[in-house]
Amino acid sequence: MGRFEPQSTAPVPERAIIVGVDMGASEWPVEESLAELARLAETDGAEVVAEVTQRLDKPVPKTFVGSGKAEEIARLARSLDADVVIFDDELTPSQQSNLEGVIGNRCKVIDRTALILDIFGAHAKTREGRLQVELAQNQYLLPRLRGMWGHLVREQARGGIGSRFGQGESQLEVDRRLVRDRISTLRRELAALDLRRGVQSKARWDSGVFRVALVGYTNAGKSTLLNRLTGSDVYARDELFATLDPTTRSLDLEEGRKVTVTDTVGFIQKLPTMLVEAFKSTLAEVTAADLILLVVDAADPNAAKEANAVRGILGEIGASGIRCVEVYNKCDLLDEGERSSLATSHPQAELISASTGFGVRSLLYRVAKEASADDVTMTVQLPYDRGFLIKMVHERCRVVRERYEQAGLVATVMAPRRMASALAPYELADEG
Ligand SMILES: Nc1nc2c(ncn2[C@@H]2O[C@H](COP(=O)(O)OP(=O)(O)OP(=O)(O)O)[C@@H](O)[C@H]2O)c(=O)[nH]1
Ligand SMILES: [Mg+2]
Incomplete structure (x- = not known):
C-alpha cells in the first residue's frame, strides 16, 4: 500500500486501521462507506484490524479529524501494531503529513484515493492501463513530495550529501521536477496511444457498427455479462476493480446484425476526479457508445445509491446524453417476490442473471430493438x-x-x- 510501482503486490497482509468521518448530509452513511473501504483494503491485500469514526460538521483543516481523535488513532495504531491508517475521504497533502506526524513513522497514513490507485496499479494489464495509472499516481504524488527530503535540504545548508545535487536546486525541487517530467512524458505517450485508438474507433464508427457499453458500479457483474453475451472469457472475480482495461467483443444478434459490446472499468462512490481524468481515454469507450447498459447488482442493498453514483460519473464524463438501459443483474439471488417488485418498480429495466442466463434473451431483444430504433x-x-x-x-x-x-x-x-x-x-x- 502506498507503493507506486504499478506491478507490485504486497507479500504480507498489512494491518490497517480505517477511519471515516460522519458529516451527516451524505447519502452514504459512514458505516456503509467504511464497509466498502474495508473491501477495498482487503482487495489490496490488507487486513482491517480496527475502524474509527467521528461525527463532524466539516473536516478539521489541520488533521482532518479532531486532534484528540488523531491522538486516539495514534494510540490504537501502536497497540494494534498497525502498518497503515486509511482515511475514507481525500486528505490534503498537509493533512496527510500532519497526521503522519501525530501517528508516527512506523505507520503510513493514506486515503481512499491512494488505496484505489494502488489497486488500479495491481490490476492494470495493458500498456495504456499502466500508463494511465502511473499518470494518476504521479499526479497524486507531486503535491505530497514535501517533507520527504527535508533532511536532505537541511544537509544541503551544511554541505555534505545532497548538497551538490541539481546545482543549487534543493533535492525537493529536483524531485518535483523529475515527477513533473514523468507526468509530461506519460501524457505524451498516452496522447500517442489515444491517436491510435481514435483511428481504430473512427474505423468502427465509420463501419456503422452499433456500439454497446457495459457500465456500472464495481462488482456489478459487467465482465460476467460480457462473457455470457459474447462467449468470451474475460477476468470476472468477486473483487473490486477486477477489470481495468476495456475489452470490446463483437456480438451477432439473432436478426443478423452485428454489434460490439465493451466492458470497462467499474465505478465507485467518491471516485477520485484525478482517476476520472487519467482514465479519459478508457472512458472514451463509454462516451462513444450508442447504447449504455447500466449494470446494477440487484442483490446489493445499496443498489439504488450505486446506480446514482454511476449516473453521476456518467454526467461527469459527458455521457448522460447517451441512451441508457438499466440492467438489474444477479436476479438469481432474489426470490420470486423481490423479482416481481423490482419489475414493477422499474418497468423499463431488464432483469437478468449473467451467471444463470436468466433474462439474457430478453436483454438481447432489447439491444436489437434499441439498435434498430434509428434505422x-x-x-x-x-x-x-x-x-x-x-x-x-x-x-x-x-x-x-x-x-x-x-x-x-x-x-x-x-x-x-x-x-x-x-x-x-x-x-x-x-x-x-
Ligand atoms: N449470483 C450471481 N453472481 C454474479 C452474477 N453476475 C456476476 N456475479 C458475480 O459477481 C462477481 C463480480 O462479477 P464481475 O463480472 O467480475 O463484475 P464486474 O462488474 O466486471 O466488476 P469489476 O470489473 O470489478 O468492476 C463475480 O464473483 C461474479 O461471479 C449473477 O448474475 N449472479
Ligand atoms: Mg469486470
Missing part, C-alpha cells in the same frame, strides 16, 4: 465489385428483401443511421 429503411443497388459493401450490408443491416440482378444486388435494408450515408450513393430512389 433508416432504404433500397440500394450494390454492384458486385463492391464486395465490402455487400458484406457490410449483410453484417450491419437488417435485410428486409434482396434479389440478385445483373447490375448488382438490389436490397431493401434497415440501415443504422451512420451507415446510411455510406449507402446513399447506391440508393434506388423509386423503390421502397
Whole structure:
C-alpha cells in the first residue's frame, strides 16, 4: 500500500486501521462507506484490524479529524501494531503529513484515493492501463513530495550529501521536477496511444457498427455479462476493480446484425476526479457508445445509491446524453417476490442473471430493438465489385428483401443511421 510501482503486490497482509468521518448530509452513511473501504483494503491485500469514526460538521483543516481523535488513532495504531491508517475521504497533502506526524513513522497514513490507485496499479494489464495509472499516481504524488527530503535540504545548508545535487536546486525541487517530467512524458505517450485508438474507433464508427457499453458500479457483474453475451472469457472475480482495461467483443444478434459490446472499468462512490481524468481515454469507450447498459447488482442493498453514483460519473464524463438501459443483474439471488417488485418498480429495466442466463434473451431483444430504433429503411443497388459493401450490408443491416440482378444486388435494408450515408450513393430512389 502506498507503493507506486504499478506491478507490485504486497507479500504480507498489512494491518490497517480505517477511519471515516460522519458529516451527516451524505447519502452514504459512514458505516456503509467504511464497509466498502474495508473491501477495498482487503482487495489490496490488507487486513482491517480496527475502524474509527467521528461525527463532524466539516473536516478539521489541520488533521482532518479532531486532534484528540488523531491522538486516539495514534494510540490504537501502536497497540494494534498497525502498518497503515486509511482515511475514507481525500486528505490534503498537509493533512496527510500532519497526521503522519501525530501517528508516527512506523505507520503510513493514506486515503481512499491512494488505496484505489494502488489497486488500479495491481490490476492494470495493458500498456495504456499502466500508463494511465502511473499518470494518476504521479499526479497524486507531486503535491505530497514535501517533507520527504527535508533532511536532505537541511544537509544541503551544511554541505555534505545532497548538497551538490541539481546545482543549487534543493533535492525537493529536483524531485518535483523529475515527477513533473514523468507526468509530461506519460501524457505524451498516452496522447500517442489515444491517436491510435481514435483511428481504430473512427474505423468502427465509420463501419456503422452499433456500439454497446457495459457500465456500472464495481462488482456489478459487467465482465460476467460480457462473457455470457459474447462467449468470451474475460477476468470476472468477486473483487473490486477486477477489470481495468476495456475489452470490446463483437456480438451477432439473432436478426443478423452485428454489434460490439465493451466492458470497462467499474465505478465507485467518491471516485477520485484525478482517476476520472487519467482514465479519459478508457472512458472514451463509454462516451462513444450508442447504447449504455447500466449494470446494477440487484442483490446489493445499496443498489439504488450505486446506480446514482454511476449516473453521476456518467454526467461527469459527458455521457448522460447517451441512451441508457438499466440492467438489474444477479436476479438469481432474489426470490420470486423481490423479482416481481423490482419489475414493477422499474418497468423499463431488464432483469437478468449473467451467471444463470436468466433474462439474457430478453436483454438481447432489447439491444436489437434499441439498435434498430434509428434505422433508416432504404433500397440500394450494390454492384458486385463492391464486395465490402455487400458484406457490410449483410453484417450491419437488417435485410428486409434482396434479389440478385445483373447490375448488382438490389436490397431493401434497415440501415443504422451512420451507415446510411455510406449507402446513399447506391440508393434506388423509386423503390421502397
Ligand atoms: N449470483 C450471481 N453472481 C454474479 C452474477 N453476475 C456476476 N456475479 C458475480 O459477481 C462477481 C463480480 O462479477 P464481475 O463480472 O467480475 O463484475 P464486474 O462488474 O466486471 O466488476 P469489476 O470489473 O470489478 O468492476 C463475480 O464473483 C461474479 O461471479 C449473477 O448474475 N449472479
Ligand atoms: Mg469486470
